[in-house]
Amino acid sequence: MKALVLAGGKGSRLRPLTHTSAKQLVPVANKPVLFYGLEAIRDAGITSVGIILGDTGREVRDAVGDGSAFGLDVTYIEQEAPLGLAHCVLIAREFLADEPFVMYLGDNFLVDGITGLVDAFRAAGCDARILLTRVAEPQFYGVAELGPDGEIVGLQEKPEFPRSDLAIVGVYTFSPAIHEAVRAIRPSARGELEITDAIKWLIDTGRSVQSHFVTGYWKDTGRLEDMLECNRMVLEAIEPDVGGSVDGLSDITGRVVIAPGAVVERSVIRGPAVIGADTKIIGSYVGPYTSIGEGCVLDDAEVDYSIVLGESAIRGVSGLTHSLIGRYVEVTRATGVPNTYQLMVGDHSKVQVRA
Template identity: 45%
Template sequence: MKALVLAGGSGVRLRPFTYSTPKALIPLANKPALEYVVAHLRELGARDICLVVGDWADTISEAMGDGSRFGVRLTYLRQERPLGLAHAVRTARPFLRDDDFLLHLGDNVFPDGAASIVEEYRRTRPATGLVVQQVADPRAYGVAEVAADGAVLRVVEKPAQPRTDLAVLGLYYLTAAVHEAIGAIAPSLRGELEITDAIQWLIDRGHTVEARRYSGFWKDIGRSDDVLACNRRLLDDLVPAVDGHIDAASEIRGPVVVEPGARVVRSRVHGPAIIGAGTLIEDCLIGPGTSVGRDCTVRATHLSDSIVLQGAQVHTPRGLYGSLVGRYATVGPAEPDEPAHRLVVGDHARVEIIAA
């Protein structure tokens, strides 16, 4: 089966991290998000996968390769501008031909998998099959109105006043019927060809469009809080492995991965947690839900429920929790005679300081 992955988003809501890293490659449990997407598609039966990429095309192709290490074949398609999901499908028509295919958003992660839903769609072959889930605030998503038998009556993109709380998640089963629909619709008010408009076109003309509720964990990693929540969930599946060095004064508790070349010195690491290759953890308490990337230095710090990216240095006695530290960033103490906090903060960054 074929699959199309949209990995060309600019990641505006994840700035400043996406100034230097494409959103699809943001690490979750020390692996790029896109690796989880590809693994999910392989689990769903897709072996021929096209990644639609934008300005980060070279970076993504270098990171993901030809797909052989994932057991799939990866090809790349450049979308010059992000003009909507339906536009990406239209651009990929030479790859898709008239085959049924899966459309997966590159920033949507499904750790529990959607195999049973996709298997049903492959058996029954509706014109379109949606995966939906109840959300607290559906205004940021496509929203589906679904009959008791699963038939989709209406689908609207990011409605100001949603008529249901069923969000359309970033995994679609599509047939060749969608190409006619995309050819018939016009760009939306925001100038994009919306996949929801194409699906509504199919509904209005009597095609079978169905939805199935997904009860597992799912995240669109568009915001830092969602990245942290997804990291926590993925760490729950961690298989313990210690390939680095842990000295006699240190303690490891729970599921912990210490990658090759990493050193844990006079520290406690309480899993689930992962310590990246070449990283030094010294005089620290590393708490659950923490991923520390490769080649970092973390000293005299209590760190929990956080992600520290490659090459960062963290040394703060007050500790950090719920934090996302960027690549090669430095978090450290001020000089003893400094009268106040001293910060170098980049564009779109957020800093929260405990009041004295």
Template identity: 45%
Template structure:
């Protein structure tokens, strides 16, 4: 089966990080978002995968390679401008041909511990509706495509970001399509915001009498659009880790819970409480690392406490004030300054320098 993974989003809500890195390459449990996406796509049965890119084409191609490490074949196509999800399908037509395919939003994380998503996709592949939607009950559906679904699972109406939703069923960023979707994307017109909406294309199929089905998904689903979403997804994925210690741990240090210490990392006179992961080449010295923390490669963390945080490659943290619920960019420095400061929650961009002192 084929899969189309969309990676062209600009990531405005994740700035300043997305000035230098696409959000699809933000690390979660020390792996880019796209690593988790492609691994899940493969688990769902896809072996031919197209990454539809935008401005970050070169960075994404370099990071993801040919797909062999995921046991898939990766093809790269470019969408010159982000003109909507239906336009993305049009842009990928040379890859898709007339084959059935999955479409997966490349900034979405779905964990499938119970195999629920795989069961849903298997059902779509067996019955082959023109379009298959994965939906989930949400507290506030106004920010999503919202489906009205009959008791037999048939979709009778689909609306994009309605101000007054008729249901609480949001469309998850995983779709199943047959070749019928191509007629739909060619038939619709741009929306008021100037985009070809996939919701309009699916509604066109419904209006033409085509079968559009929905299946409810109750597992974890979130996109990494904001800093809090990154931290939430990171915590969730860290919870799936198994303890694996390949780095150096001195006798004065202690590890508790699910902890991964990658090769080349050193832990000196420190305590690490999982779930947590320490990247290769990183030094943790005289520090406490709390649950929910990912520290990337070649970092230095000294004399501090870090918990529920994501620290990217090459960052240096050496302050007596701890960090909690923070994102620290690549090669950023958090160190002592001259003035007092309260407890800290930060979003720190690449190459930034933050000075903190104790009153």
């Protein structure tokens, strides 16, 4: 069995960060979201992985390499434009050959991985098994309708009036029958080959399409609030590990990871939190559910419930919360009355706030 990982897409909901960075490489607890997916694929017993690339392909290649760091054998497949999920299957035909495969959207985050889905698909002998979860607002998702035996009997793509609350999670398993389906469908109104249309074709032609429910935590990490929530979930499970330097005037409480080379002086860190390698925390407060990347500087700053990417600096700013700060960002003090701020800042930016 093989895997097809989709790592293209524009990441429009995380702009401006994704103007210069792949959305799949935004980190959760200082590890890119894409890496969690690759590890889940490996843990499900799959080692041959094709990765679909878009505009940020070079960045993804540099991060993943040949896949050996994950115990995988990676093949890269270029998509000239975002022409739909079914189009990804179409262009990956040579790589996939006639093997069954799992298709994994690289910006999805699943705490419990995909081993249960893959094992159930292998055992069932169906042509597709689709991962589902119940959601409060199904109108924003692809929605599935189930028959009495758990089979999928209908699909709607972001319907105005959903017929169920079962959202299609971005992980699918397919038999080689899907190749006939993607060749048979036509582009949708938005000009894309929709995977929901291909699955409908399987259903309409009498193929077996089964459902599988998420057993743990799942998020599509396309929005700021989703990234922060995923960060919180991962940090809840970390074990304390202080590998850097912490002086006697600092107070480290709770589950805190401080990477080798990091320096903490005259500061308070309340876990769960992660501090990246070679980062300096000076006279600052880092609150719970915060990830600070490698090579950062926090000087006379207060940050909590946030993600700060590598090589960024926050100086003289208090009350920074619920924020996602890109790489090479500088946040500094401006004159005025102290306040609380919520920021999503792209790479190579400089921001002045009242602090």
